[in-house]
Amino acid sequence: MTASALLEVRGLDVEFTAPDGTLTRAVRDVSFTLDRGETLAVVGESGSGKSTTALALLRMLPGTGRVARGSVLLDGQDLAAADEAELRRVRGARIGMVFQDPMTALNPVLTAGAHLDEVLRAHGGRDKAARLARAVELLDLVGIPDPERRLDDHPHRFSGGQRQRILIAMALAGEPDVLVADEPTTALDATVQDQILTLLGDLNRRTGTALVLITHNMGVVARACERVLVMYGGTVVEDGPTAEVLTRPRHPYTAGLLAAVPRLSAPSGTRLAGIPGAPPDLSVLTDGCAFADRCAFTEDRCRTVTPPLVTLTTRAASGEGTVRVACPPATSRSAPLPAAPPPARIDRPRPGAVVLEAVGLRKTYRGRGLRGRPLTALDDVSLTLAAGETLGIVGESGSGKSTLARVLAHAHPSDSGTLRLDGVDISRPSRRELHTVRRRIQMVFQDPYASLNPRMTAGQIIAEPLHAFGIGDRSRRAQRVEELLLLVGLDPSAADRRPRSFSGGQRQRIGIARALAPEPSVLICDEPVSALDVSVQAQIVGLLTDLQRDLGLSLVFIAHDLAVVRQVSHRIAVMHRGRIVETGSADEVCENPADPYTRALLAAAPDPVPPARHREPRSTQVPA
Amino acid sequence: MGIRLLRRLPSALLVLLVASFVIFSILRLVPGDPATSLAGPDAGPETVAAIRDRLGLDEPLPLQYVHWIGGLLTGDLGPSYAIGGQTADLIGDGLGATVELTLGALLFVVVLGTAFGVLGATARRGWVRATVRVLTTGALAVPPFVTGVLLVLLFAVVLKVLPSGGRVSVLTAPDLGVQYLLLPALCLALPSAAILGRYLKDGIERALAEDYVRTATAAGVHPRRLLWRHALPNALPPVVTLLGMQTGHLLGGAVLVEAIFAWPGLGQLAEQGLTRRDYPVVQDLLLLLVTVFVLVQLITDLVHAWLDPRIRWE
């Protein structure tokens, strides 16, 4: 706790009141400091309180949220106790903020220039011409080409990455001391994410603005910040230099999280350990460690006493530093936790004969409106899938990978091209043939919230395909539902509950059970883990891999995260603008990429390995 | 903008064409012969035949239709059958009265609707918001014939400050005209004002909850400016569309309000024309109303596009 700290947060508590009066403590006793020019990452999974903490700094909490206790000292001024007028003088002027989704964070009816002008006006820019000049300067600073001309453009004329740049320009307009960025790259593709992170790093160096980066992505932490604060269940569990925390985690949660992150460098067939269980429900949380239920090192005291943050001195190669950890078993041991067992290789049978074959698939969507240009989603896509094989398909948003999934699963028809199942042409099936095909090819969807009918129970949802394919009688079906629930790792008693009462990971298990119900031989998984937290993602990936091995399934695994795809796939196909630009064995594609686009994708993927000191900033370019 | 207008024009003309067919056919479905009712109960068959001939009722229907449309296009609406006088004059008089009533109501709709919407969404005091909510629910639910009776009871019977019915043109005698206009216009406006207010309130609340307002808040923009410069422009386009639709509803509702307040407008004329089988008057009148409705939609569409840059550049 240096006296010169720019920002000091002490004992911050944030509470939300539900309509029925229940109190949720989303942030509990959070303390940390931020020095001038420092870069600090706040990392955690959904419900960890990281975004709420960021919003609480400027008292921008939504709904019923309020700072219940604690202080936020900015150069000694307590923002938690400041009135609205004082807060307005701080917001945008001393602390700038950037939010997650650049598509919604800009006002659709205001031009880029008007956005910047609003901030400059709010902080006393009286001269219109001067504001205009400054706006051009700011757009230039964040790397928008041709800034004078772009001032008059509305947000929908900019790409996602450019919009995020404009938001960063807005946050910097008042020359703040701190820039708080709440998941600034989560909604962006990996290559764009890389550019934005480079920009944030540059700006930090050039303007000396301290950076607080909220993220769930360990790769982003490693890539962008010197220090990291790990949050879980609304509390800080670990805080220290990035290099130290990421390589020698002391808190069991940090260690578990790091072990669950797929690494691009890990070869195909690696099994990752997820953290068992699901994140805690903050409204029923009592005293004790929030992580106790999921922790392998839990002792009695963990459940009764809320663990305090204890400062430890570390002696790393980079010099002496301090780490704060909230875990009595770990701190009393005064040495890093025993390292997690090295990731295990999975013993997988060799793929057999070709089951599914696609040749020259094309799909074009009609443009919207009278003059809307048609969108080519699939452009001459060919692939094969062998029995017992996992084919990974990787690509950024708009690459056509989801369309491919839907065409393969016969959810949408293709415009042209041939699909063969066991050598039989199924491209244009009759209704009867379609029925047979669907029994063999099933699909797991991306969004575990949207893909389950909210009005049906888990049992009804899983029994739906059994019913559709006329499998078994009533009692046999009930028995089969029970088997399937057990197969995907759920308790059979879950059958009577509706989707609303399950967590994201549990819902995805229900979706998998539904897909497995008619005993298919091919399973198309469209981004099955991208909506899930890392620790849960590892569980689901593990489940899919096990199911494949035990049931001899052929799997098409679609994702935007190259590391996950490499981990589960035998072979990888890289998609870009509706085409497959490269196919090969998973390890080969990741080690020796042939296509420039694959190389760009690989270079942009953030790996949770702390960088060596003073590394040259990487530049990545997407081939046009 | 011009291109947009050109693109919308064909479908608008099509609606008018179909509407003219429908109007023409419906009137021919009405039982009873206008010539018979015009000639009176005592007239002999030759009198009726003469009237039929004079009015062109013996012509085949398609020809009658062509004559009608041809007359409309050349500006010759012809004489009325039964009411007496030229159709154009009758409609002209009624139109003046109805337009006056509708515009008066529209003014109330905009003023009250905006007040309901902005206060309902942003008033700090809970009781203000609650009052607005109760007023909106009431104004929306209670039909004009009930509010009409209540308004007359209050202002004409109890307070005796405003007349209970009739009309003096605002153009010829502004101060007196306004007194006659106030009650019917308010009565006509209330439901539409309530709908507009509710839409605006929802729109503002939704816009204020948007990410871009959070962005502006984080940048230190003053709450008043957040409302007027950031939230309101986003809440407006759907409200403008709604206002266009409500203008149509006002025209329709005017028929009822005219009956309650003895306001000599198009509604009264339509009622007369229908009961007395006066084809020309009713035809022209209905087509006029549909035309106004279509025009309002067209204007609404253009204003909507002008307000929303995403559509403007499409």
Add this chain to the structure above:
Amino acid sequence: MTAITLPAPGKPARRSPRHPYRAALASARGRVGLALVLPVVLAGVLAPLLAGHSPTDQSDLSLAAPGTPGHLLGTDDLGRDLLARLVYGIRADLGIIALAVPLGALLGCLFALLAATHPAVDTAVQRAFDLVLAFPGLILALAVTAILGPGRLPVVLVIALAEIPAFGRLLRTGILVEREREYATAARVGGASPARVLTRHILPNAVDPLVVQIAVSLTVAVFIEGAMSFLGVGVRPPQPTLGAVLSQSMPYLADAPHFAAGPLITVTALVLGLSLIAEALNREIRR
């Protein structure tokens, strides 16, 4: 295989387990709404027991004040008992509404289902709805009455005609939205037939707005009946309806305001109550 993850126990339900419609009626708005509507409905249903007079019997006692022996609410200009006219008026309105609103809703839903079969049909149905909406509703009422002559039937038809586009558009939008939902796709991929996808997945999720619309339509029906009476094209006199009694009272507002009081209060209670119920349903459904 993998460890069994037990569903998180004791996770408090974010929403009351009760059915949303029941929850809506139990809310403050819903209760006030019911308290306003139920007595009116009851009065209409029990009209023969409550009236004590025939609603059309004239007497010499013209415009008698309320409280006159034998005439609790007084009499009208023709000496008819106002209580009898009120309760039988409610009864007449209920009869019209009970016929017209379900008819409009049914036809509207049928058109929506028809529109869902093919884009071309959809366009045709949409344009037909547009055309109906392009005619101001009360002009339509005048035209229909001109063809059929005044009476109960035209009133029922006009109300039904006005409700068709409302229900039709609502259900069409619902079907279009729900059809693109991922769980509908999931059901198709899971082998469910189009009919099963429609009945089991799409319709149950698209039906809520229709329930709200029914409450709204009931108020619209009360409005149309009244308006047609005021325009002289409603149910034929001397039969009482709420609108007819109110419109007959207009000339006597200054001298005998009690003449208007009964229908005025009844209509207000009815429409306010229905609107509150609609609001309550809407809030509960949108949760």
